[in-house]
Amino acid sequence: MSAFKTPNKKHSGDFKIAKGVVVCSEAELFGDITIGGGTVVHPSAHILAQGGPIVIGERNLIQEQVTIINSKREDGSTPTMVIGNGNIFEVGAHCGSLSVGDGNTFEAKSRVSERVKVTDRCSVGAGCSLDSQETLPTGTVLHGRECHRYTKKIPTQNNNQQQLDYLIKVLPNYHRLTKSTAPASTATPNT
Amino acid sequence: MALSLHYLKRVLYSCSCSQPAPLTDLYFCRHCKVARCQDCVSITVDTYFCPHCFETVPVSEAKNRKNRCNHCFQCPRCSSTLTTRSIIVPSEVLAEQSPKKTESPSSKSPSLARSPGGTKSYYLSCTHCKWSTRDVGIKDKRSPIDFKDPLSPHQERVSQLVSFYKEFSMRDQAEREKAKKVGRRGRSYGGLLDTSKFVKGASSDSPKQLRRASLQGTWNKSVVNKVATQSTDCPDQIPDGFYSGEPELKKIATLQQRLLDPAHQPARVEQFTPRPLHLIGKKLLRCKGCDHILLKAEINPSSIRFKIQQIALHTFPQIRILKPPSLVAGAPCEVLLSVSNPVNHVVSISFQQLEPSFTKGGKVSLAPVSLPKGSYQLSPNDDMGDLLDDSEEELEGEKEFIHSRLLGKLVLKFNVAPEEGTTGEVKFGFVLSFDYKSTMELEKQESSCIVPAPVVVDLGKLTHSDD
Numbered sequence: 001m002s003a004f005k006t007p008n009k010k011h012s013g014d015f016k017i018a019k020g021v022v023v024c025s026e027a028e029l030f031g032d033i034t035i036g037g038g039t040v041v042h043p044s045a046h047i048l049a050q051g052g053p054i055v056i057g058e059r060n061l062i063q064e065q066v067t068i069i070n071s072k073r074e075d076g077s078t079p080t081m082v083i084g085n086g087n088i089f090e091v092g093a094h095c096g097s098l099s100v101g102d103g104n105t106f107e108a109k110s111r112v113s114e115r116v117k118v119t120d121r122c123s124v125g126a127g128c129s130l131d132s133q134e135t136l137p138t139g140t141v142l143h144g145r146e147c148h149r150y151t152k153k154i155p156t157q158n159n160n161q162q163q164l165d166y167l168i169k170v171l172p173n174y175h176r177l178t179k180s181t182a183p184a185s186t187a188t189p190n191t
Numbered sequence: 192m193a194l195s196l197h198y199l200k201r202v203l204y205s206c207s208c209s210q211p212a213p214l215t216d217l218y219f220c221r222h223c224k225v226a227r228c229q230d231c232v233s234i235t236v237d238t239y240f241c242p243h244c245f246e247t248v249p250v251s252e253a254k255n256r257k258n259r260c261n262h263c264f265q266c267p268r269c270s271s272t273l274t275t276r277s278i279i280v281p282s283e284v285l286a287e288q289s290p291k292k293t294e295s296p297s298s299k300s301p302s303l304a305r306s307p308g309g310t311k312s313y314y315l316s317c318t319h320c321k322w323s324t325r326d327v328g329i330k331d332k333r334s335p336i337d338f339k340d341p342l343s344p345h346q347e348r349v350s351q352l353v354s355f356y357k358e359f360s361m362r363d364q365a366e367r368e369k370a371k372k373v374g375r376r377g378r379s380y381g382g383l384l385d386t387s388k389f390v391k392g393a394s395s396d397s398p399k400q401l402r403r404a405s406l407q408g409t410w411n412k413s414v415v416n417k418v419a420t421q422s423t424d425c426p427d428q429i430p431d432g433f434y435s436g437e438p439e440l441k442k443i444a445t446l447q448q449r450l451l452d453p454a455h456q457p458a459r460v461e462q463f464t465p466r467p468l469h470l471i472g473k474k475l476l477r478c479k480g481c482d483h484i485l486l487k488a489e490i491n492p493s494s495i496r497f498k499i500q501q502i503a504l505h506t507f508p509q510i511r512i513l514k515p516p517s518l519v520a521g522a523p524c525e526v527l528l529s530v531s532n533p534v535n536h537v538v539s540i541s542f543q544q545l546e547p548s549f550t551k552g553g554k555v556s557l558a559p560v561s562l563p564k565g566s567y568q569l570s571p572n573d574d575m576g577d578l579l580d581d582s583e584e585e586l587e588g589e590k591e592f593i594h595s596r597l598l599g600k601l602v603l604k605f606n607v608a609p610e611e612g613t614t615g616e617v618k619f620g621f622v623l624s625f626d627y628k629s630t631m632e633l634e635k636q637e638s639s640c641i642v643p644a645p646v647v648v649d650l651g652k653l654t655h656s657d658d
């Protein structure tokens with residue numbers, strides 16, 4: 001995997017990026033960020049660790065215009081934002097949740113605030129907005145204009161491995177990448 | 192305020208039934224040579240098709256299919272279209288699932304043996320709300336067309352009633368014909384003079400009631416009893432805890448979800464079944480005056496073209512307000528209207544005052560207006576027009592009223608004098624007459640006639656309002 005040593009205004013802070021991660025240098029990264037193996041960060045995504053570190057696990061897909069933000073707190077506390085493995089953040093999604101489990105889908109233009117805890121295999125539908133103090137149980141599905149919700153008995157596994165493999169192969173041909181901070185073994189996050 | 196953007200509501204043309212409508216809502220009948228609004232056309236369904244798989248269904252067959260597609264399904268939760276997903280089930284898993292066959296792995300069913308890697312099985316899933324047929328325990332199918340709408344629980348009863356009433360109407364018809372024959376022989380009008388039928392409870396013997404009585408007499412009682420509604424002593428029991436238990440809102444279907452399936456009306460989400468997708472009809476519009484077709488779409492569902500499309504927008508010169516005028520009560524104000532030519536030949540137009548009968552009962556108060564005098568010619572609206580060298584063909588028109596001339600367009604000056612004390616919108620009207628050249632294939636020679644179109648323009652509120 002080729003990486004270009006170009007001064008990047010969009011990146012500032014302290015990153016730990018594992019091997020095999022594709023982070024386009026057009027993405028905006030700020031603060032203390034750890035990204036696990038097999039994750040793809042598209043150009044124009046924003047990962048902003050303003051109020052504390054962000055730890056992103058493995059095989060996550062972070063698409064364009066996504067904002068993952070650990071925002072600054074008034075009380076000065078610096079909690080760590082932990083995102084698990086195999087999540088999809090679709091175009092324009094906004095995630096402020098401090099705890100995201102595995103295999104979740106945040107559909108396009110969805111919005112999850114920092115007060116929400118997302119467990120595993122949930123799906124936040126396109127355009128849905130969540131801003132209440134709550135924990136989404138495993139398999140929760142939100143959909144529609146009125147944010148209808150239900151819990152799936154058999155949560156579906158989002159199958160994005162194929163897409164990730166393809167993106168990891170193709171993206172470096174068309175975008176400048178941010179170098180991974182080798183050696184990989186030290187950068188693997190514990191989620 | 193950008194009036195020109197709202198010209199659709201600002202400039203209303205009058206239909207032949209004197210209903211005002213924006214030009215886009217009007218049709219034009221070439222045979223009657225008048226505008227027709229949505230109320231002046233008769234609408235029938237030309238063909239049906241499925242919006243998902245584009246299968247065309249003839250009108251006669253659509254009823255048998257209950258106006259639904261056989262292969263496409265709708266999500267019972269969010270009513271978007273379901274997609275068919277396929278998964279490959281390894282043979283070993285299938286063998287495990289059917290315990291009989293685990294004993295002897297060699298005697299696999301032929302369908303399993305066909306594909307060495309496993310068999311494909313299908314389920315339906317919604318990409319929008321993630322509902323799938325697996326959620327409600329519907330088994331995966333071997334073929335995507337295996338999904339069927341479950342029969343209605345009232346199917347038997349409905350068909351029983353339908354056949355009963357079919358027979359009933361046949362008998363009724365027969366009786367009526369018999370009565371007609373009797374009537375022809377020598378009808379007595381004595382019944383009309385009989386006042387007893389107006390007395391409540393009196394035994395009347397009007398021919399109609401007699402006929403009904405005879406009908407019931409001949410009707411086999413047992414046949415009627417077979418379909419008659421039976422009363423029951425014990426109504427359906429309400430489940431325990433229906434009133435006292437805490438409602439699980441996530442598991443109760445919403446009213447909309449229930450009514451999506453009128454036959455079953457699932458009360459709980461576990462009872463959801465995929466709904467067959469509704470067919471969509473392509474409209475066929477006819478003129479109510481002469482029954483000629485005004486609008487007919489192409490049969491092919493994937494085509495958005497029309498075979499016949501006689502809309503007013505293709506014939507009538509289109510009027511728009513060029514820019515918002517400044518309106519002062521009691522003073523004549525110049526209003527600029529642009530008139531566009533929709534056809535690619537020269538059209539001459541002229542303006543007349545509206546008939547006084549147009550403002551029926553003074554309900555519509557129109558400001559007095561002085562119209563451009565004489566007739567004007569609109570240059571053809573030809574896409575190639577600006578490429579041709581403009582040899583300034585002299586087009587008819589009084590210079591005094593012309594603001595500017597564009598390709599296929601003419602901007603004219605109108606003088607509107609809003610009356611003192613106008614509180615609402617300032618409106619003015621006129622009759623736009625244009626010569627319509629019919630180019631029907633049957634009539635070889637071009638025939639031309641003048642079509643009058645009454646137009647009312649809404650200019651909005653006075654500029655100097657008392658506030």
Ligand SMILES: [Zn+2]
Pocket residue numbers: 206207208209210227228229230231
């Ligand atoms: Zn009409």
Ligand SMILES: [Zn+2]
Pocket residue numbers: 241242243244245246260261262263468
């Ligand atoms: Zn279909």
Ligand SMILES: [Zn+2]
Pocket residue numbers: 266267268269270271317318319320321322
């Ligand atoms: Zn759905």
Ligand SMILES: [Zn+2]
Pocket residue numbers: 220221222223224478479480481482483
């Ligand atoms: Zn007609």
